[in-house]
Amino acid sequence: MAAFRRFPYGGTDNLSEKGDLSLLAERLAAAAKKRYSCRSYKDQPLECLNELEAFAEDGYEILGSFSDVRFCILRDPEASRSIMKGPWGPLPSLLLMAVRTDRPHFLEALGYAGQQVILEATALGIQTCWVSGMFSLDKATKHFPGLEKHWNVVAVSPLGYASANAKTGAKQKLFKFLSAQRGRRHGLDVIMHPTELASLPPVLVNALQAAAQAPSALNQQPWRFAIRGTELTISSKHPAPKPDHPSRLDLGIAMLEFAAAARALGEDGFWQPRQTEGNPIAAFIREP
Template sequence: MDLMDAIDVRCSRRKYVKESIEDNKVVHLKNLIEKVNKEGDLNLQLILDDGRAFQSLKKSYGMFSGVENYIGLVGKNDKLLREKIGYYGEKIVLEATRMGLGTCWVGGTFDKDACTCDIKTGESLIGVIAIGNVKKNSSIKEKLISNLIHRKTKTVEQMYESKEEVPAWFKEGMKAVQKAPSAINKQPVKFKFENGIASARVNGDNEYEEIDLGIAKLHFETGAKGGKWQWGNGAEFIK
């Protein structure tokens, strides 16, 4: 499975089976997290066999079960933190999907006080990604929750604006964006193609939109098969 295959099959999973992640997969995840932390100047952390952050019904609203592992999304407080969390967190999500693991982005429906992440001075825990072994097919409850909280997916044309014909690589990038998870389930990232240059921005109406921006940028890069985004809201894509 390559990354585009992972984009196609990835879906949020909220019910996990109580068996530890295989040792070889743990090693791979830790190596990837170490790599993205160095590249993004982050402090993402893999927490294993500790599900206390998801055991409070009041916090999780009963939306999760069996969560024993998660990735703590920790980093230095700066204006790019949430965008980087989205970009690099989704990179880990897609790699986990390739390994056959289930994942789910989690913003507020977990107990922050029960998290055992090492948060240094000047850092914040932005959220977590639940991760672990899942049954092949989603449970009935998972499907019900998904139908309840998810929106109708926007068309590719609704997600960008351009007064000129867009190239094939842009269209492929947008198809990958269409399948990106959205922390607020509204696909708020708006892309633009003008004078041969692609850009992406969000309105910044809430704290999760910049996470969505980072996630969408990673999907676009993957679909476009080459090129690199600049950091920042409204930044350009260098093909």
């Protein structure tokens, strides 16, 4: 897998990079259709972790010019269990996601990069579940080598093979009970004004449909899309999200799902981050 970390801000004129990026988009967009949050794992070591580790090192595209994201894959089931809070059962491996938190757009950048690693795991047959609150920050930091000042582990995800009852078991049912909306998604008319939606070209409607399926904390789906002038923008449903507002992590994830779907359909575009203290968070720049 080619490295995209140095993929330049504002797109690229390099045809080989463009080609690599669209292959990556196709792979991720296909994986997004299969991904779900898995909460029961087999007590079984994983194959392909080296491949995933290589991807998490330098296989993904950064958001804008933000490259201060790092991933660490723990292969020790005991350590993985000790970091997670709650009744998870066996956890063969854990993905730790860290970001430098004194930079603008750090949460969107982590969501954008992290969702690529999550989808690459899906493509490799490994199940995942984003977790941003219910883990021990102290223990996760202890297991993350070389984290410097201003760097925080913001989210983690189990990595494993789904146990037979992963979609229907007690943990999944409990989670459904706690989060009535789990699994359901808003219609497009909720995340974008119907008049604006009607003016979008079909390829962007398809990309919006993909973004609407993105995972989010408690399935809150805090993203809203709009047309401002000639641009498609993404905003948080919260009126003035500060740089550390949790919805920004979800927005970064949705931006990735949108971009992957759009590029897989032949639309070369990229997200350009905008306001640091409010909405809109970013605009999707279409390339001619």
